[in-house]
Amino acid sequence: MQEMIINAHVAYKANRIFTMYNYTWNKYTREDYATFGSGVHQATVPARIPITALVGGPIAGGPFPAHDWRPPAVTTEFFEEVCPNPTTLNVGELKGDLQWSSASTILGGVAARLNAIPDNCVELIDETGQIFDFWCVIFGDGARMADAWPQLLESPILTEWRWSDLVRSGLERNRRLIHPSIFLNDQRHRGELSGLLALHIRRGDFHYHCENLANWRSQYNAFNVRPDFTDKHDPPPGGGNGEHTEETLAYWNHHCFPEIDEIVTRVEAVRGDAMKQGRTLDRIYILTNGSKEWLADLKRALEKAAKWKRIATSRDLELTREQKYVAQAIDQIVATRAEVFIGNAWSSLTSNVNLLRIAQFHDPETSRFW
8 A cells, every 4th residue: 555655646746647556465366366374374365456446536546636636547457558558667777876765865756757758658667676665675764764754745645545435335334333423524534533542453474474573673664653653663682684582572572463461551551641631542443353262352351451432343343245355444444533543563554554644634642552
């Protein structure tokens, strides 16, 4: 999702029409479904989902604002029809000397280079790199991302952000479970859900991922790093280069894969901080891939520690067959609109939520981490 936001924003800055593409898990199969994970954690997932089933707004062909009108995004099928012989570009060569620059410098430089190409039809060659990629660590380096925040927050890609009708229908179908004010808020689904504390708790194979993060002393994901966020990454010394110490592994597990007692302690601390700010948190929604049995234990521990009007989880949602495949987007709406959010700072889903929370004017102090 973050890469698609960046690609759409670059097209906007380069005065070009964005070609929207599907959310794709496995582009190498012609089958409709693929697998995720392995062993007991293996699941069947759609190989691809039309982007319009997940989001709306300019990133998915919706209108730009009247004061900054641009032609709407088009489908790949339309692009291929009207651009049978586009100018093709190697992304690594397009970035060139910008490779290790700050995020804002890369955005400006790439947009200027695209804008200077006389051909109306331009295609970035698959598997030649990304504008913001993993290996050059921009999505994992808050310092390099810092100077891009202002232009991203002003971009119509985010200011005009919408969720799809399918996602909104799943949210409203479960409004009584999540929060009574969901249906009453604006149609853009941005109104704050007063009293709601959203928790993003990643389980399953993330246990191994967190250990790997410890081995390489990985920083928080870039969109989880801001000077006005309360919680900062402050690991103990030691480890790195593929190894960890007992102390560093304990730190990463505590913040990346917390156990039930640690979750309860953290929830109570954040609730206490909220009370000092004049906030009353009385409901919990848990975004999670945890098992129903583990979540039942967590609910009991939370209810034993404090009184809550309701505690609901991703596993409690009642969804149609179509809504099931966009359930993580439903989770992200809830977390974006929650009065306070506690997320996993190494998770891209948490990063999505915090990018949207800031874009939608939530107080930065209400975005917290384990």
